[in-house]
Amino acid sequence: xxxxxxxxxxxxxxxxxxxxxxxxxxxxxxxxxxxxxxxxxxxxxxxxxxxxxxxxxxxxxxxxxxxxxxxxxxxxxxxxxxxxxxxxxxxxxxxxxxxxxxxxxxxxxxxxxxxxx
Amino acid sequence: xxxxxxxxxxxxxxxxxxxxxxxxxxxxxxxxxxxxxxxxxxxxxxxxxxxxxxxxxxxxxxxxxxxxxxxxxxxxxxxxxxxxxxxxxxxxxxxxxxxxxxxxxxxxxxx
Numbered sequence: 001x002x003x004x005x006x007x008x009x010x011x012x013x014x015x016x017x018x019x020x021x022x023x024x025x026x027x028x029x030x031x032x033x034x035x036x037x038x039x040x041x042x043x044x045x046x047x048x049x050x051x052x053x054x055x056x057x058x059x060x061x062x063x064x065x066x067x068x069x070x071x072x073x074x075x076x077x078x079x080x081x082x083x084x085x086x087x088x089x090x091x092x093x094x095x096x097x098x099x100x101x102x103x104x105x106x107x108x109x110x111x112x113x114x115x116x117x
Numbered sequence: 118x119x120x121x122x123x124x125x126x127x128x129x130x131x132x133x134x135x136x137x138x139x140x141x142x143x144x145x146x147x148x149x150x151x152x153x154x155x156x157x158x159x160x161x162x163x164x165x166x167x168x169x170x171x172x173x174x175x176x177x178x179x180x181x182x183x184x185x186x187x188x189x190x191x192x193x194x195x196x197x198x199x200x201x202x203x204x205x206x207x208x209x210x211x212x213x214x215x216x217x218x219x220x221x222x223x224x225x226x227x228x
Contacts, residue, residue: 035217037163044119044206044219044220044221044222045155045163045206045208045219045222046219047216047217047218047219050217059215059216060216061214061216062214062216095162095163100165100168101151101168101169102150102151102153102209102210102217103151103153103165103168103169103208104153104155104163104165104208105165105168105174106165107162107163107164108162109161109162110162
């Protein structure tokens with residue numbers, strides 16, 4: 001059974017940093033692209049970033065470029081999102097998702113990030 | 118303002134058929150990129166419902182179907198059930214943005 005478990009969310013002040021983690025199990029992690037998708041409170045879904053199987057390619061939505069960094073450790077079956085210079089508009093539930101063919105076929109339960117003073 | 122446009126809400130009585138539209142443009146759906154649909158039950162993570170315009174993952178009832186034409190796509194749900202009450206999102210790829218895009222979501226209410 002595919003499982004994705006996020007952790008690392010919490011309350012952070014504007015301008016602060018946070019690192020999210022996603023532990024994957026139930027599939028061969030190194031075979032798949034992976035992604036982060038977020039959902040602001042009461043709002044819709046927004047793709048944030050994705051990363052190739054070996055980490056050689058990474059893509060970001062414009063609003064987080066230069067502030068967020070996606071990475072992975074295939075030996076640990078883990079996906080990460082380093083978030084710097086956080087803004088109020090980054091407040092959201094962040095989901096880890098496995099990439100299918102240009103879709104997201106499995107999702108974690110999400111971790112809430114709140115940016116507020 | 119989402120790149121893909123969905124109606125904010127739809128409703129139907131149990132047993133009825135409802136459709137949810139997803140309108141894009143020449144840089145996403147109209148460019149030939151596939152459309153995928155997700156169901157998000159209250160308080161839970163999204164779940165892939167339809168992939169590649171019209172395919173259902175294993176375990177998704179055949180009451181759910183998808184189609185795509187031109188710059189639009191639609192999700193149809195037949196034999197509406199109370200458990201179908203959820204938010205539904207369409208998703209595709211946009212070549213102008215070089216990234217994945219979602220619709221704003223449609224809340225389905227079963228009357």
